Amino acid sequence: MEFNLAPLPTPFAFHLLFRGNQLLSKTLLTALILVLFSRTPWAGTGPEHLKRFLDDLKTLQAKFEQTVLDETRTEAEHSRGLLSLWRPGRFRWDYTEPYKQLIVADGKKIWIYDSDLEQVSSRSQEDALHGTPAQLLSDSTPFETSFEVVDLGDRQGMAWVELIPRDPESQFISILLAFKGNELRRMEMADQFGQTTRFRFHDIRRNPPLADDLFVFEPPEGSDILDQ
Secondary structure (H helix, E strand, O other): OOEEOOOOOOOHHHHHHEEOOEEOOOOHHHHHHHHHHOOOOOOOHHHHHHHHHHOOOOEEEEEEEEEEEOOOOOEEEEEEEEEEEEOOOEEEEEEEEOOOEEEEEEOOEEEEEEOOOOEEEEEEHHHHHOOOHHHHHHOOOOHHHOEEEEEEEEEOOEEEEEEEEOOOOOOEEEEEEEEEOOEEEEEEEEEOOOOEEEEEEEEEEEOOOOOHHHHOOOOOOOOEEEEO
């Protein structure tokens, strides 16, 4: 899989969820949650691959590489880590390079830990997702009410699908997904500021056994805790 996020002077994990003290409601994280947790089927090659990917998906673990391109298409950031998911509502992003950061959603709270700053941010998961497309996770609103789904056909040996937000105030303008078989290999997001975020996933494990405590976060002793 593949994803992209723009370069920032602040740690990526904090940019991913917050700008100042405000949640970025239309971020990559929201989009990823929607993509991995939704079950709405569509006709067409790309959408059919998306449906097959989602069918019976309970857990997922994959290594990822993230590349950030700025508005000039210049690479501004490259990072690596491990993604773990447990449906519904639990996920963990372990960033290992170039610096360590951690994002954990335990079903009730989202925790962001920066080991270099020894700083923890937390927020109610329900509040963090309220008023965003991710709110679809808690109600019966069909996925396609928030996104136009476009089958892009085969490219580079993969089936591509595009999700276009229907909300004119969305901070991203397009999400591209690429599937090989029933595996999501790439994801690319373009935002309103001309930045592109790409993730490439490898060593993908579908429905592996995962320990409950992988999605439990206890703030390290001595760390600063910022509750939102």
